[in-house]
Amino acid sequence: MFEKVLIANRGEIALRIIRTCREMGIKTVAVYSTADRESLHVRFADEAVCIGPPSSAESYLSVPRIMAAVEITNADAVHPGYGFLAENADFAEVCAEYGIKFIGPTPAQIRKMGDKVTAKETMIKAGVPVIPGSDGLVKDLKSGQKIAKEIGYPVIIKATAGGGGKGMRIVWEAKDFENNWDRARQEAKAAFGNDGIYIEKFIEEPRHIEFQIAGDQKGKVVHLSERDCSIQRRHQKLVEECPSPFMTDDLREKMGEAAVRAGEAIKYEGVGTVEFLVDKYRNFYFMEMNTRIQVEHPVTEEVIDHDLIKEQIKIAAGERITGGNYIPNGHAMECRINAEDPLNGFRPSPGRITSFHSSKGHGVRVDTHVYAGYTIPPNYDSMIAKLICRARTREECIKKMERALDEFIIEGVKTTVPFHQQLMKDERFKAGDFHTGFLNDFEIKEPKKK
Template identity: 65%
Template sequence: MFKKILIANRGEIALRIIRTCKEMGIKTVAVYSTADQNSLHVKFADEAVCIGPPPGRDSYLKIPSILAAAEITNAEAIHPGYGFLAENAEFSRICQEHDLKFIGPSPEMIEQMGDKATAKATMIKNNVPVVPGSEGIVTSIEEGKKIAKNIGFPVIIKASAGGGGRGMRVVQSEDKFEHAFKTCRNEAESAFNNPAVYIEKFVVNPRHIEIQIMGDQHGNVKHLGERECSLQRRHQKILEEAPSPVMTPEVREKMGQAAVNAGKAIDYEGAGTVEFIVDKDLNFYFMEMNTRIQVEHPVTEEITWCDLVEQQIRVAAGEEIEMKPLKMRGHAIECRINAEDPEHNFRPTAGEITSFNVPGGHSVRVDTHAYAGYRIPPNYDSMIAKLIVSAPTRPEAIKRMKRALQEFVVEGVKTTIPYHLQLMDDPNFQSGDFNTQYLEQHFKFKP
């Protein structure tokens, strides 16, 4: 087992990793930008190294600075968290070259799943259901139109190197295809320095359901059930829960096996998430694989009693995962608490938190790096906390979440807490009748 791990990340996920390391008896090294010098992950790590000014490109994305921090502190391994360098194949490769264990998959695994077209081709070869569409990159408007007509409109054009909702265009008819194709390629080139796009059938009103998997260095891959992630704005998740309110045992078994097949197809190591879109009849199709820990991993932890970060570390150290049958208990919900103003189109609200009271009580968990007096920097993602609750049933979990949200007091900046409180009272949310378009098309926040 490792004696010291450097966490190449910031905020709540860095603190989350530090907590597990402490319980495992592993020393930790935090890295931080000058904007994060007062963040809790810096305070609670055993050692902390400043790696640059606030912009991510000059600090958390600056590989030489992170490697230098690992070298001067004698760290043996690096945990990348999520975001920043977590799915950067080159970073994984450089860690290997410097005898640092990257707590995550190999560069080859990241490359295979990071390119969406390659990932889709891999899934097809391994009997994982995929959305009908192009077999790979589409290079011309004529080719794209032909494919679109064969599978039927509407279709969606996606950047092969895309993510976060960028480089995507839904096309309803042939006459709008050319403009959308050119726009998507230009956006992909600008955002990802890669203009490659592919085409898929657009599934109307789908759900977004993902399967958590874990693989080790001995060829074992298992899944830990699903997470419901359909409640989104601008392709960004707002709330996640486990299990999905529409899942059946039969579909869970099929989807879980498909996710395991996806992991085995690339000899996957570490924590990964296989994401599916699911239609109204619970037909599911592979969307993408995230080769890292997810923001929403706590809901899986709460219903499986499995510390996913601990499993990541143990797998990286060469241990085998336990292949016990999946056991889930109860229901868990996570609300992302962002420093955003829902009254003004979710405008980010960086600044000083003057008052900060986190909820407590039975089966209430708060993952956060913030506190009263903490100044939220404008340079990073606006999420300041994750509120997670669990209960024996979904209705009980919703009641508990509502109570916890009422206790959660953040003053000095606007947050999404009022938005989540209204969502708890929404009849369609309570009944589980929603899809990925629900929040933007049907749910209206009332100031």
């Protein structure tokens, strides 16, 4: 087992990793930018190293600075968390060159799943259903128009190196193809330095259902059940839950088997997520694979009673996976609490938190790195907490979440708590009648003052 792990990340996920390492008797090193000097992950790690100014490029994305921190602290492993360098194959390769264990998949596995075209080709060979689309990258506009006509509109244009909705355009009619093609390529080039584009059939009113998987270094891969991540805004998840209200036993078995085949196809090592789109007829299609821990991993932890960070670390240390596929026990749901103003287009709301009280009680968990007096910097993602509730049934879980949201007090900045409060009362949501476009016509109202 590792003696000291450096966490190449910040905020709640860094703190989450520190907690598990402490329980496992592993020392930890936090890295931080000058903007994060007062963050809790800095306070609770055994050691902390400042790696630069607030800019991500000069701190959390700087491989030389992170590796320098590894060297001066004598860490023997690096946990990348999610975001930043978590799916950066070059970073994983540098770690390997210096004899430092990257707690995650191999560089080759990251590359294979990081490029969406290669990933799709791999899944086809593995017998995993994929969305009809182009055979690899589309070389030019004329080819794209021809493929779109063959597939049939609507289609979606996607950047091969994309993520978070960038470099992605839905085209409903042929006359709009050229404009969307140009915009998608420009955005992809600006965001990822790669304007490679592919085309897929656009699945209308889909569910976004992902399967958590884990694979060890001996070739065993298992799935840890599903998460429904269909409540999204601009392809950014806001609520996740397990089990999915759309799931059946038969569908779970089929999707779980496909997710395991996906992992086995690349001899996957670590924990990861195979993401699917599911149409209204319960046909499912591979979308992408995330080769890292997910923001929403606590949802799975609550219904299988298992620490996924601990599992990551044990797999990286060469331990075998014990047990098989998991079936969820009870129901869990996560609301992402972002420092955003839902009444003004979810505009970011950085600033100083003047009052903070997190929810408590049976079946309630809060993962956060903030506190009263903490200043949320404008430099990073706006998520400041995750509120997770667990109960025997979905109905009980929603009721518990309502109560927990009412108790959650954050003053000084705007947050998404009012949005979540209204969502939990929405009849369609409570009935499980939603898809990825659900929020397009969801009206967020000014909360009543108490």
